Amino acid sequence: MHPLLPSLVAAGLYAGATAYQGLRLARREIPRKGLLALLVAIALFFHGASLFLQLHAVAGLALDFFNAASLIAYSAILLTLLACARIPVENLLLLFLPLGCITVLFAQFLPSGTVQPIDEEPGILAHILLSILAYGMLTIAVFQSLLLLLQDHQLKNKHPSGLIKNFPPLQTMESLLFGFLWAGWALLSASLISGWLFFEDLFAQHLVHKTLLACLAWVVFAVLLWGRHQLGWRGHKAIRWTLAGFCLLMLAYFGSKLVREFILHI
Template identity: 35%
Template sequence: MSSPLNLQIAGLLTLLPLAVLAVTAKLQRNFQFWLFLAAAIAGCGGVFVQSMAHGWEAGLSANLWASCAVSLIAFAALSAVNAEAVRLAALLLPYLILFALLALLFASFSEPSPSVASAAWFRAHVVLAVASYGVLTLGAIAGLAVLIQERALKRRQSGWSERALPPLLEAEGLQIKLLVWAAIFMAAALASGFANTFMESGSWPQISHKVLLSILAFLVLLGLLITHHMTGIRGRRAARWFLAGYLLLTLGYPGVKFVKDVLLG
C-alpha cells in the first residue's frame, strides 16, 4: 500500500527550504542548516517508514522515497565530518526534489511485496541496497560538482559554481571517499541478495536486467577504485566513470521498476 498523497506532498515540501538556501548559495553549516536538514530527513523518511508499515513495498514510488531519505542521511553524516560537503546540497536537493516529484507522479503504481523465505535476510538486503544507492547518489553529485568546477576553471569563470559548490580539490576528495563507501555497500547488497535468493530457492539468482546492471555498476566502481589506487586517476576522468556506474545502477534499480510498474504494469 503506497503512502497517502498528503504525506508525500508534505515530504516534498520539507525539501524546499534547504534547496532554496543551497541554490542561492546562502547555505551554511549552522543551526538553521541542521534544522532544515532534520525536517527533510523526517519528511522523506516518514513517507518511507509509512510505506514499510505492512512490509516492504516494491513499487517505484516507495523506492524513490527510500532513495531520498537515505541520500539525505548520508549527506547529513558527510556534512557532520566535512564542512565543505554542505555545499553539495546545491546539486543534491534539486535532484532529490525531482525524485520526490516522480514519486508523487507514479504514486498510484504499486508492486506487491515479494514472498521471501527469511524476512531478516530480505530486510538486510533491502537496507543495504537502498544504502548503496543513497551513498552512490551522493558520490555522483560530488562527481557532477567536479565536472562543473573543472569546466568553470578552464573557462576562467567565477560565478554560481564558485559560490554554491565545494572547491574542486574538495569535491574530488569527497568523490573518492564516497566511492569507497559505495563499493562496500554495493558488495554487501549483492552478497545479501544472492544469499536471500539461495535461501529461498536453493539456487543462485537468474541473471535478470536488474542483477546484470547492478553487477556491471559494481564492476565499474571497483575498477575505478583500483585504478585510482594504482594510477591516482581523479578529476574529470574519475567523475565520468563514477557517473557511468551510477547510471548503470539507476537503470537497474529505479529504471527496471519504472518499466515493470509503469510501462508494463
C-alpha cells in the same frame, strides 16, 4: 494516518531549504549551517513518516517504482546531512533537496505500477537496506563528480560563480569523490553478497537483468578504484567511469522496475 500531510510538509521544507541555500549562494554569502541542517532534518522527519506509511502493506513491503525513488533520495539526503558534520559537502544539498521534493511528491501523487509486496524476512530486509544505502552513497558520488566537473570547467575558464567560490579546493573535492566511491562500492559489495545469501536464485527470470547489470556496475567501480590507486586516475577520466557505473546501477534497479511494473505488469 494518511501519508498526504507528511509528504506535503516534507516537500515544502525541501523547497524552502533549497530557496534559502540558493539565495544565499547567489548573493555570495555562506548559508547558516545550523539553520540549513535544522530545515533538512525536519524535512527528513516528515519524509521518513511519509515513507513509513507508504511502504507498509498488509502482505509485506510495498516498494514500488516511485516509493523506491523516494527512499533512495531520502537515504542520499540523510547520508549527506550526516557527512556535513565532518566534511564540507553542504553544497551537495542544493542538488539533493529538489530531488527529495520531487520524489516525495511523485510517490504521493503518481499511480504506482503493478508490484508484489516484498516478504519482510530479516535477510531480505538486510539486502534491501544495504542496496538502498549503496544507491544513496553512489548517488552522492555522482552528484559530487558533477560538481567537480563544474568547478574544474569554471576554474579553467576563470569565471567562478558564487556557488563555485564556496567550494573546497579542487583536490579536496576530488578526495571527497573517491571517499564516497569507496564507501558506495563497499556497500554495493555487501548488497550483492547478501543477495547471494538470502535469495534462492538471483538469476531467476525477474532478477537476472538486475543481477547482471549490478555486477557490471560493481566491476566498473572496482576498475575505477583500482585505476585511482594504481594509475592515479583523476579528473575527467574518473568522472566518466563514475557516471558509467552509476548508469548501469540505475538501469539495473529502476530499468527493471519500470519494465516490470508499468510494461509487463508483473
